[in-house]
Amino acid sequence: MPWHPLRHPPRHTLWHPPSHSIMWLLLVLLQAAVLPAQLCEAPGEVAAVRVLSARLLGLATDPARDPDPSVYLSLRLAGDHDLREEQRYLARLQDAFQSCYGWSLQAAGRPHGHPQQDAAATEHSMSAKVERLETGRLALYLLGLRATCPPPESSPQRFLVTWLKYYLEEDWAGSRRHGHPLTSYYQYGLGVLALCAHRKRVREEVIRRLLAAEQHSRFGHAGGSAVDTEAVVALAFTCLEQERLVGTRLAAELRAATRRVRRRMVEAQSQDGFFGNVYSTPWAMQVFIATKACQRQPEYGRAMAALLENLDAFTTAATMAQVLPVLHGHSYLDITSMRCWEEPDTLTPVSPEPEPEVPGxxxxxxxxxxxxxxxxxxxxxxxxxxxxxxxxxxxxxxxxxxxxxxxxxxxxxxxxxxxxxxxxxxxxxxxxxxxxxxxxxxxxxxxxxxxxxxxxxxxxxxxxxxxxx
Ligand code: B12
Structure with missing residues (x-):
């Protein structure tokens, strides 16, 4: 059985000899706790979902393609796995990111490095990187690292977290100067989400900028809908609240903002069941999963049905990686409660089929x-x-x-x-x-x-x- 946060055993249960009525009550409660989790995934272990997972794995095993942290996250959040291939993919990701942030990692690993020298040198290498902010990519990589089993050693991660905090601060300063982050609200939201998943606190002002953007509907842009960005931001808010990384007043504001985002999504759901378009729908659905509204709101079921009817729209590794977690009933927040056992090692890669030739x-x-x-x-x-x-x-x-x-x-x-x-x-x-x-x-x-x-x-x-x- 794949892991799921809602399937965790209860921690502080006192045992009393059960009478029949208590037994019934327990059964009903147990059902209520287990059923919703099942309703959030694609109903009945749809074969097409397995095929999509196997295809993504097939693309992931192609050494000609650069490794992508979203793909790794998606493989980790699936129901079944190819644990050896996942491990290989992780190693490729680590190589790619290590060569980018290598200096800092060496400094972190140096046994008796001088802390002040290290700090100064880190600052130097950081300023060299300012020109190309990488909030989103680093955030996705850190989310990926959080999803590994067993969890990686913490010291190299600590440096990456410092980098991400730095990028986020730069983005935040940018948003004060220009009225928007230097990268985008999407990447800024991913940054907050990744730090939260690593249980790192973020300055309240950094969070408030995101909150203000939500309140003033600043996430859309010409030619693009706001749904993807709103969803990422709502996931970050939900994480901060659930991980108790903010005070009670801010937590209440974040909860209200997430509710508003969800309400807007419900109101804007199209006739065919999508939130935004087919590609933003999975992101929106993650919000319903993370806030445990997936079993209660019928709009979620309609969106799932719409996705299942349109799985052939997900042909690229990037789009497959974004849809698969929700088809398995998971949101990115689930990586904060990964259980590293009982992972079925049953998935085998499927190679991509060549495009059929059209005559004429x-x-x-x-x-x-x-x-x-x-x-x-x-x-x-x-x-x-x-x-x-x-x-x-x-x-x-x-x-x-x-x-x-x-x-x-x-x-x-x-x-x-x-x-x-x-x-x-x-x-x-x-x-x-x-x-x-x-x-x-x-x-x-x-x-x-x-x-x-x-x-x-x-x-x-x-x-x-x-x-x-
Ligand atoms: C922000 C954003 C943009 C911004 C990116 C600018 C920036 N500096 O941030 C802008 C407005 C430029 C943009 C443009 C487009 N986008 Co856009 N974009 C996004 C969004 C919301 C976030 C991307 C992101 O930051 N990811 C995080 C970073 C860390 O990952 P990344 O892979 O490094 O991101 C970079 C690239 O993805 C690139 N990029 C952004 N969009 C697209 C789209 C395509 C097709 C490609 C090849 C690259 C690309 O810009 C990102 C930032 O550098 C995603 C939503 C999503 N669900 O992914 C849509 C999304 C990726 N975009 C999409 C689309 C369709 C487009 C356009 C084709 C729209 C159009 N009709 O013109 C164009 C690209 C046209 C082109 N010139 O090739 C779709 C892609 C669907 C698909 N089938 O693959 C998405 C999923 C939105 C959606 N729900 O439909 N986009």
Whole structure:
């Protein structure tokens, strides 16, 4: 039987000879404690969920792919495991993160290091890293480390926690100066959540900034819904409250904020059962699980049914990793009560299937827009591009780059979600200016996938628009 926090044995039970009525009462209470946990997972151990787990494991065992802490977290939060592969994946993750934060780890491990020298040198290496804040990635890695069995040694972790606190403070200072964190509220929320999962206190002001953002609905952006971010933040609030890392007054405020987030999600649930879109729905469902509202609110069951009907939308490692924990009835908060026994070692990897070939050709229209005042000429490109049927948007961009005039150029950056379109016709989207190349299908629908995954239809018009978020 997989572990679950609600299945923990009661700790302080006094034994009295049970009368029949007490026995019945106990049975009813026991059922009430066990049933809800089962209702939060996909009903009846759906075979498709197992296949998805096996596929994610298949992608994880591919050495050509960079290790991703979200994937590890997802493997750890599943119902069944391949413990040897999980261990290998963890080692790859540790290698990747250790080479990034290696100096600090060596300092931490140095047997008789001079504390002041270490502190000064750490400060130096920290300032060298300021330019590239990594709140979210480090937070996910620390969440992953919290989910290992057995738990890793604490000394290297301590340094990483210090790094994360530092990043979060920088983000917080950024949010005071610019009105938003330097990274994003999503990453800031992940940072608070990870520190909480390691039972580290966060300054009240840092939490209050997140609370204020929730109260003033600052999580949405042009072309994107707020659901993913709201959910991460609500999970962080719930963790702080459940782990008793804040005083009673703040705890009450965090509880109220989480309730508001949940209510907004319920009100905004679409006809087809999603909270936001298919990809934000799992994050929203984690909030229902963490706050133990999953068995009480029918909206959760509708969302689960919607997910199960749309599992084929989860084709990339990143999206599979985000959906699998909820299909197993878990939220990221469950890593705070991991039990390291009775983990069924029964999962075997399934390799990804090659995309089926679609015969024939098609033509799509590619439009590039850059709004004023940045570009006096609003439309920078508008051409028909012939491509093989079944081509992805990335294939369309590549084909456009080989035809001309007018010339078309673009660049992408590799991310755990796949290639991110970063530059078009020489114009770069800038993190500091919070601009990005938004992908749309005409007349004005924002795509729910990246360039590598979206497959346009014959005759479709695709728009690349330099937007703000
Ligand atoms: C913040 C955010 C953005 C910001 C990122 C800027 C920033 N500096 O933070 C902006 C607004 C730029 C953005 C853009 C897009 N996003 Co976005 N984004 C998110 C969000 C809310 C958080 C990502 C994050 O910080 N993760 C934590 C960090 C630590 O992980 P990371 O992997 O290193 O994150 C980086 C990359 O993921 C990258 N990124 C962000 N979104 C996307 C989307 C794609 C397809 C790719 C390849 C990369 C990418 O930016 C992140 C920060 O550097 C997620 C929600 C989620 N559930 O994951 C959606 C999410 C990842 N985005 C999504 C989408 C669809 C997009 C767009 C394609 C929307 C569009 N129609 O234009 C574009 C990307 C277009 C392009 N140019 O290639 C989807 C992806 C679904 C899928 N099928 O994979 C998600 C899951 C939201 C959703 N529920 O639909 N996004």
């Amino acid at each position: 050709n098609m033509t799509v229209r590619l439009v590039v827009e850059c709004p004023e005042p940045q570009c006096p000429q609003h439309q920078l490109y508008d051409q028909l591009v012939p491509v093989p049927a079944g081509a992805s948007l990335l294939d369309v961009l590549k084909a456009a780059a080989t035809q001309g005039p007018p010339n078309f150029t673009f660049e992408t950056q590799e991310t755990p979600q796949g290639p991110f379109l970063s530059r078009v016709l020489g114009l770069e989207a800038q993190q500091q200016k919070r601009s990005y190349w938004q992908l749309l299908t005409a007349p004005s629908t924002s795509l729910q996938m990246g360039v590598a995954d979206y497959r346009p239809r014959d005759g479709e018009t695709l728009i690349l628009r330099l937007s703000r978020w």
